[in-house]
Amino acid sequence: MYNWIDALADLQNQGEPCVLVTIIEELGSTPRNAGSKMVVSARQAFDTIGGGHLEYKAMQIARDMLASGRQDTHLERFSLGASLGQCCGGATVLLFEPMGQVQAQVAVFGAGHVGRALVPLLAGLPCRVRWIDSREEEFPGQIPHGVRKIVAEEPVDEIDDLPAGSYCIVMTHNHQLDLELTAAILRRNDFAYFGLIGSRTKRTKFEHRLRDRGFDAGVVQRMRCPMGIGEVKGKLPAEIAISIAGEIIATYNANFGQHTAGAEPIAKLLPVSRRSQAAHLKASN
Known part of the structure; x- marks a missing residue:
């Protein structure tokens, strides 16, 4: 799999905006690893934060940021349960960082x-x-x-x-x-x-x-x-x-x-x- 570090470097060299998504915190019993990262561009996603519906939602948010030109770094907390198709409780906090947005x-x-x-x-x-x-x-x-x-x-x-x-x-x-x-x-x-x-x-x-x-x-x-x-x-x-x-x-x-x-x-x-x-x-x- 193309890792997020190489993907981020390539996208920045090409001048293509992207969003770096990082798992900041895991609360409760969840299978994800804090510190995992993925890079999302308008067309592709590189590496993984564990897959599943959470990763899908993170990609949606990242692409909405790219489409709107949003520049601020922000955190989002996701409660894990039925709303994200999870069988266990807990929550995950994700950090979204815009990278290389052309202004x-x-x-x-x-x-x-x-x-x-x-x-x-x-x-x-x-x-x-x-x-x-x-x-x-x-x-x-x-x-x-x-x-x-x-x-x-x-x-x-x-x-x-x-x-x-x-x-x-x-x-x-x-x-x-x-x-x-x-x-x-x-x-x-x-x-x-x-x-x-x-x-x-x-x-x-x-x-x-x-x-x-x-x-x-x-x-x-x-x-x-x-x-x-x-x-x-x-x-x-x-x-x-x-x-x-x-x-x-x-x-x-x-x-x-x-x-x-x-x-x-x-x-x-x-x-x-x-x-x-x-x-x-x-x-x-």
Whole structure:
């Protein structure tokens, strides 16, 4: 049998969420061993906590947690008797621990200096990252684990394939491409977060052009530009990347599971001062 340790390692390497289930306590005369563990993913279960109806119920609870995105570790007490098909009395306490729950599907458009600083930060978070650029030579030789490199002649075409509720970050080398990406992202309007690198002046220009294309002002308002946490100052790529990553974390912590156009990103409440982005744009790509 595939043991829970190997299964957990493999699932985490694959970026697949799972729940670790552990018998914490046995009360009364029961045949189960405290400390037994099993790992439950959306499709499979590995190892065993003793089988039977209790194990079946534990799998149901674990998969409900995965489906709902529940992140808290919790205990559940099961009375053993007729309700669990047991012939003996007693009780079992199980610990449910979510592991590797993906909280954000992130699409980063642009492999310039800021993109190369940002993507490794995102790779260390509970995120799945698509890193998209038309210039293969701009990508580093080593792509971080959990990041999918996409070399696309037409990056705008990749937007159709993004999951609903994605976190979209646009920071390409070309303002016209930034505008086309922005229009495509806003046209879908089902993102959890959309950030565009640049200054307030860039935002104003884009707002005018988007208005000319018929975009509603309320939809355009969801665009975060300048993006990043304003209190994190600096012109270095790493400094800008940290401010953007911090905003991503704040947003998914506030809104995990709200994958609709009506979800109100916490970024809207954060300061927007990011003049250093504008100052850095020429040097970053």
